[in-house]
Amino acid sequence: MTGGGVTDTLVSVSNAGPTEQDPDGASPSSASVAGPTHRIDIRRLLDRITALAEIGPIAGGGSSRLALTDADRAARGLVTTWMGDLGLTVSIDGIGNVIGMWEIGEGAPVLVGSHIDTVATGGRYDGNLGVLAGLEVIEALQQSGATPNRPIGVGFFTNEEGARFAPDMMGSLVYVGGLAIEEALDTVGIDGARVADELERIGYSGPTPSPGPAPYAFVELHIEQGPVLEAAGLQIGAVTGVQGISWSEFTFTGRSSHAGTTPMELRNDPSIPASQLLLEARHLAHLIGGPQVATVGRFEPYPNLVNVIPRSVEMTLDVRNSDDEVLRHVEHVLFDYAETMAAQEGCSVERRSLARFEPVQFDERIVGLVEATATGLGLSVQQMPSGAGHDAQMFARICPTAMVFVPSVNGLSHNPAEFTESADLENGANVLINVVWTLATTGVELNGAVHE
Ligand code: GLV
Ligand code: MN
Ligand code: MN
Numbered sequence: 085m086t087g088g089g090v091t092d093t094l095v096s097v098s099n100a101g102p103t104e105q106d107p108d109g110a111s112p113s114s115a116s117v118a119g120p121t122h123r124i125d126i127r128r129l130l131d132r133i134t135a136l137a138e139i140g141p142i143a144g145g146g147s148s149r150l151a152l153t154d155a156d157r158a159a160r161g162l163v164t165t166w167m168g169d170l171g172l173t174v175s176i177d178g179i180g181n182v183i184g185m186w187e188i189g190e191g192a193p194v195l196v197g198s199h200i201d202t203v204a205t206g207g208r209y210d211g212n213l214g215v216l217a218g219l220e221v222i223e224a225l226q227q228s229g230a231t232p233n234r235p236i237g238v239g240f241f242t243n244e245e246g247a248r249f250a251p252d253m254m255g256s257l258v259y260v261g262g263l264a265i266e267e268a269l270d271t272v273g274i275d276g277a278r279v280a281d282e283l284e285r286i287g288y289s290g291p292t293p294s295p296g297p298a299p300y301a302f303v304e305l306h307i308e309q310g311p312v313l314e315a316a317g318l319q320i321g322a323v324t325g326v327q328g329i330s331w332s333e334f335t336f337t338g339r340s341s342h343a344g345t346t347p348m349e350l351r352n353d354p355s356i357p358a359s360q361l362l363l364e365a366r367h368l369a370h371l372i373g374g375p376q377v378a379t380v381g382r383f384e385p386y387p388n389l390v391n392v393i394p395r396s397v398e399m400t401l402d403v404r405n406s407d408d409e410v411l412r413h414v415e416h417v418l419f420d421y422a423e424t425m426a427a428q429e430g431c432s433v434e435r436r437s438l439a440r441f442e443p444v445q446f447d448e449r450i451v452g453l454v455e456a457t458a459t460g461l462g463l464s465v466q467q468m469p470s471g472a473g474h475d476a477q478m479f480a481r482i483c484p485t486a487m488v489f490v491p492s493v494n495g496l497s498h499n500p501a502e503f504t505e506s507a508d509l510e511n512g513a514n515v516l517i518n519v520v521w522t523l524a525t526t527g528v529e530l531n532g533a534v535h536e
Contacts, residue, residue: 120460120518122228124220126510132216133509136162136200137208146500147208151201151243152180152282159200160288163240166219170226172238176290178265179258180283183239186222193235194523195299196221196516198306198475199244199255207502209307215240217305217513221520232524234300241475242288249273250331251439256478261295301450301523302479305488305516307504309472311495319511320465321489322454325445326477327375327406327469330415331438333398334361334422338431340387340395351393355385357425357433358397364421365401368414376414377471378403406443406469444477450486450519457518463511472497488515
């Protein structure tokens with residue numbers, strides 16, 4: 085499996101509709117006569133989603149599977165078993181990325197996948213959908229007797245969420261050579277655990293080398309996690325790219341003292357500049373408008389007691405924008421503001437960068453293929469950017485890449501109430517199977533598309 089496959093001769097999107105018979109024998113609509121004809125089995129996909137969600141279950145129907153915890157290990161075991169059941173060749177690399185490969189045809193594989201780690205208050209679709217839909221794509225193609233010209237792989241990538249270990253998308257970043265494996269393995273998480281130790285402990289430090297070989301193409305199905313598709317009444321998003329992401333950790337340090345006896349003018353209270361930064365981030369995001377967002381997701385005073393002026397506050401700042409110049413401006417303003425506010429309160433402040441990713445553009449030809457495939461299935465579709473980070477944005481560095489979005493009810497995600505209607509899951513997976521089929525057979529014109 086090498087990147088050389090992308091230079092193969094291919095045909096244009098408009099002629100590339102899959103030609104296999106619908107495995108269910110359903111009569112094709114007029115819109116799909118010459119178009120996408122493969123179909124996934126929604127029952128099987130839903131059963132797998134339910135089974136996986138029952139690992140690390142939390143109230144409200146979601147899951148809690150922080151990366152490399154026991155729950156993550158159990159989920160890995162289940163999905164890897166399913167890969168084996170489909171006859172896939174399973175490989176595990178040194179950062180714990182797991183890929184199941186349907187060894188068929190020749191050349192570099194079409195790779196699909198996502199992640200199965202969650203935030204501590206996660207839903208059951210974020211990431212899991214992309215992995216389980218990938219399994220379903222392979223199972224449906226196998227059952228239909230289809231024989232793709234190139235291998236098809238499905239992967240789950242370690243620590244996409246970044247909620248326990250930063251940066252997020254760690255596994256896919258290592259896969260594409262964007263982060264040295266030694267550095268990733270040495271990462272210490274919010275609970276003091278080290279990635280290398282946790283990988284060993286759960287048995288997912290594998291022998292497959294990384295960086296990994298470039299796939300022919302990478303496609304990720306994911307819930308939108310935002311309100312755009314639902315508000316527009318659309319069924320599918322053809323994702324054009326991912327906005328830039330900047331994560332920082334600030335530690336404000338002051339002087340711990342008695343809450344009752346210390347006069348206000350004699351305090352060096354680090355919760356003051358920390359709170360000012362939180363509010364300024366929100367204010368600035370409103371001022372800039374558009375896609376600019378700013379979030380303080382973690383805010384921890386120490387010692388966190390009712391009658392003690394904190395000695396320190398550790399907080400995170402997540403700022404994102406699709407325009408990197410604007411994002412750099414926001415970082416500059418807020419980082420300076422933190423210093424100024426700390427000094428005003430007689431405190432010190434230190435900043436540590438947890439993650440910094442520039443905006444990513446996906447491959448126009450695959451974005452176009454997603455759009456054409458959805459239209460061919462009679463689904464409403466629009467091109468749109470992603471607000472969330474995804475493994476696909478890392479793969480875009482080494483191979484032609486795109487994503488398929490399906491609507492999120494009430495735009496909710498990173499919340500156990502995260503929900504996507506099964507009809508939408510089915511639509512998204514049907515787009516995925518036909519996009520994968522096109523890429524793995526006749527293909528689209530991807531010549532020279534590898535991004536070095
Ligand atoms: C990943 O879920 C992100 O924070 O965008
Ligand atoms: Mn995700
Ligand atoms: Mn997520």
